[in-house]
Amino acid sequence: TVFSGSEISEFEVEVLGVLKNARAKGDLILVRVSGGPLEKTGVIAGMSGSPIYINGKLIGALAFAWTFSKEPIAGVTPISEMLKVFSSQPKESNLSLNSSPQEEVMVTALKDYPPLTLRPIQTPLMLAGFDERMISKMEEKLGRFGLVPVQSGGSTIDEDKDVQLAPGSAIGVQLIKGDLDASAIGTLTYLKGNKVLAFGHPMFLAGTTSLPLTSAYIHTILSSQEISFKLGSATKVVGRINEDRRGGITGEVGSFAQLIPLQVTINSAKQGRLEYNFEVINNKFLSPSLMEWAVESSILATEGFWGDSTLRLKFEISLKDYPPISLEDTSSGPLSLFSSLQKLSGTIDTLLNNEFKEVKIKKVFLQVSSEEKRQTATIEGLRLNKTKVKPGDLVKVMVIIKPFESEYVIKSVELKVPENTPEGKIIIKVSDALSDEEAEKSRAPFKFKAKNLKQLIKLLEREVPNTQIIVKMVLPRAGAAISGEELPLLPSSVLDIMRSSGEAGQGKVTDETNLVETRIKTPWVISKKTLILPLMVEGGIGNR
Template identity: 35%
Template sequence: MNSGLPKRIRFTLMLPVVLILSAPVQSASLLDVSELRRGMQGVGRTVFRGTRIDTFQVEILGVLKNAFGPKTNIILAMLSGDPLETTGGIAGMSGSPVYVDGRLIGAVAYGWAFSIEPIMGITPIGEMLEILERPDAAAHTSIGGSTSSLEMQLSNVFSTIPEGLDVGQMQRVKTPVYMSGFSSEVLPGLREAFASFGLLPVQGGGGTDESLPEPTLEPGAALGVQLIRGDFNMTAIGTLTHIEGDRLVGFGHPMLFSGSTRLPMTTAFIHDVVASQIQSFKLGAAVKQVGVITQDRAPGIGGVIGKEAEMMQASISVRSPNRAETFEMEVLRNRELSPLLIQSAVVSSILSAEKARGEATIRTTLKLQIDGRGDALEFMNVYAGSRGLGEGVMGVTRPMMFLLTNPFEKVRVASAEFDLTIDETIKAARIESIRLDRSRFEPGDRVGLTATLRPYLRESFTVGSSVTIPSYFREGMLTLRVSSARAHLTQESKRIPGYFHVNDLDALIHVLENEHRNDALIVELLANRPGATVNGIEVSSLPPSVMVAMKGSRQSGNVRPVNQTVVSETIEQTDYVLSGQQIVFLSVGKEDGAIRFGPGQSGPGAKKK
């Protein structure tokens, strides 16, 4: 990154629509950092109230060479003027342009936690203008998908330092993110996630409000970037630094370190500045979409006026005994933040349906339309208990989280539909015991069983099922396992760990799509026969010669042995979220055949018939 001025400054004619949105802009005279001297006086531009651009005074203190790495300089300056004497640095000032002798030197962008005086770091304009030289992202580019690996690694390293605790660490001036539609219960999680990006969540004003006075796009004007829009809204607001034709730069530091992106860019109105001993911030709202943010880099963000944004479509339907609502929104595409933002929206949707916590049963459905994947993926489940709502929110968003954060391929979700049905009772039951219809078994026999289920605060009842012994199983011991989905998952992770160690996106989708629902009663017969998982797929009951050949594979990690295989399985759907399991050992093909219950278990079928 070069701290000097770019080799050429482009002057592009605005489109007619752009002339309406922004004031006529003449070429700004630029001042290189090499020409700055201590004691020089300057002026900054930003909005403190409404849409009027106010000025503040700047005194140059020096230049910090190589502040964040080779050839990345920061101009050190003291700011003054109303209201900075009482507020100090203000969240939302990021990008405020600073001029010395009428020439642009850069944008206010950095500061120090708990500083008594507003001594700030200014990103040189020469570094910011390099953003304008980058080509626009393609319409399908996914935010976070094209991030420079070095930039993301640096962002992750910096985020491990507890913000505000190291007073000597230069930090980005916080960017307020105004939210509407979100409940206060989700704020702590959002605050923690946003902290590593230097974002400050602020309730209220996240959506566009075209009834507000429309600002003019010019240096010093408030500039908004929408992360979510629709029934839920999030808009980050900073300051516009410089315009060239239909292109602009702002903020003076990264917002999400996303590289190429395509987020809605808006004008913004500032209601006022909220002074705080911890962090003063501008209280604002987006006014109107005017273009798209195409770059999110170390020296700032860059946008194009008049272009359209591209976001992920999502809907959330919530049904309860008292209410049925559907919420529509568009969400940014980001591997880390998108799942959290959607999770927060789902929680807020449930709270709006008048059911915050307590006993509940929640049935969930998620439909994901993924580009290049044909039919939509569908995931259904049910959760119950005092923590049922929380488990439901985590469960219904879990497949999207795994898919978006997978390490194998970029996944572009075209649309996501969440459906949640809430019943204010607990429909949960424990598998209490099982009874078998006989005690002696031969190959090919049908094993009939009756499972006794104990519902929460209700009388026990029974569910009948059966499973067939394969005719090829001649003689020996079989394990009959009757389990809930959660108990089954625990056992399977021990029996076939290779199944859950996926190596590609197809295997991940296969595991997610084949998870059992929590209301399923799973009846299985298992034999102590060798098998294997090949690239995560189970291959059962293999001959010894095949096992030897597979173990001799020259590729590591693709074959994992399995010592016990499932030879027969039946799934019974119930009306209850089940827990627990019962295990019975069956002797097959022997005259003195018998059944034996697992450790700590007994049941009505324990006696021979």
């Protein structure tokens, strides 16, 4: 293994026995390790994959250990099991950061292990450039896979020199590269031609995958009562990992993973315009969270605030074979950063995990403007310039707004009563974007159910910014929403046919009909609230 720099060092093992069926249909070789710093440190996180030889023959890889153990005793994954990973057939992964750990996989349930349970050696995830406040958030998501986020740094020119990979070399599996770096550090077990085998246990148990493989440089060993770990840095990308299974990870030198470019431009009142560039692994389960963490860390590093603030985000997701998706969001108040970034990661997650077709994201652009001031407001009142109208009339709607620590503001719009509006009562409804979306999903849920990827993209772009106020003229009579589209003022005969139709999945009759809709743009995040006022239509096309 490597204890320092990139030099491969030998250490000694004493075979204590074989643990039969230590895992389902899997044995482990029990060894005591010694030599180098191991008497002081015990088994070291980052040693996963260290090849173990007896009389010059490879028997397996160091892969398991007990935390808090006073003895440097470890478990070795037999090479016979690891070699099966070479012949693994491509298979879809059911990896999910939000899913429950799989029962048969020890690595996905580390936090549930009592202190003296034999478990996969933890894998240090070296973080270069990340804000220290990100550590706990990343650990919460990645800790279940045995990854331990550790603040480190990038490599220097001397450390970045070409290293010839060999059994025992330090390697990295890179999740993020560029102005920030996140790389898991382990050890190469076996090299055959351009194929590599490492770790001796899974990284994510992702099955067939595509992750950048790097050489790595070890700065030092940090001792700990729980488990010591290697402090290192990823150096050069040399290949890619293409299988991640119980027996370890395997990949190819000279074959490279396709990554998603992410560009973040921050317009800071403190530091002016700054640009960050990253590349993130293309993985439907990991990419959304990795992007969120990278952007959040960039903003925290640039602005340095953690209290009342306002963030205005505009992002564009460039897709292969489809038009780009452009969205915006504003957050304001304490810790406002999180809700804005969740919109970005949520959109990426929806695209990558859609039920219709695989989506290829070409690039993600993000523009951020920030200020250390709370920009929120509430809807306090609603007025109309008349209480009775005729079809074709204009009605003036006045919305009274109370910004945070500021005077009242009145915003006005005019709505035209449609010519075919029936006689009787209609309603003027004023809402913030979130309240309106919730009401619409209840009133006409089929408007929000996509039938194909094109409709899904359209739905994502339809989301109203939370700085806008939605003003509607509503008719309290039945209407319809079909294939995501509103159909106002349908004849009763058509609605009766829709009600009696046995066809499912195409549309639904709604309790009320939106006649007219407009939006009021504001500089504030509008708090959740809905106000309504009745309006009488006289001389319409008949009683309802």
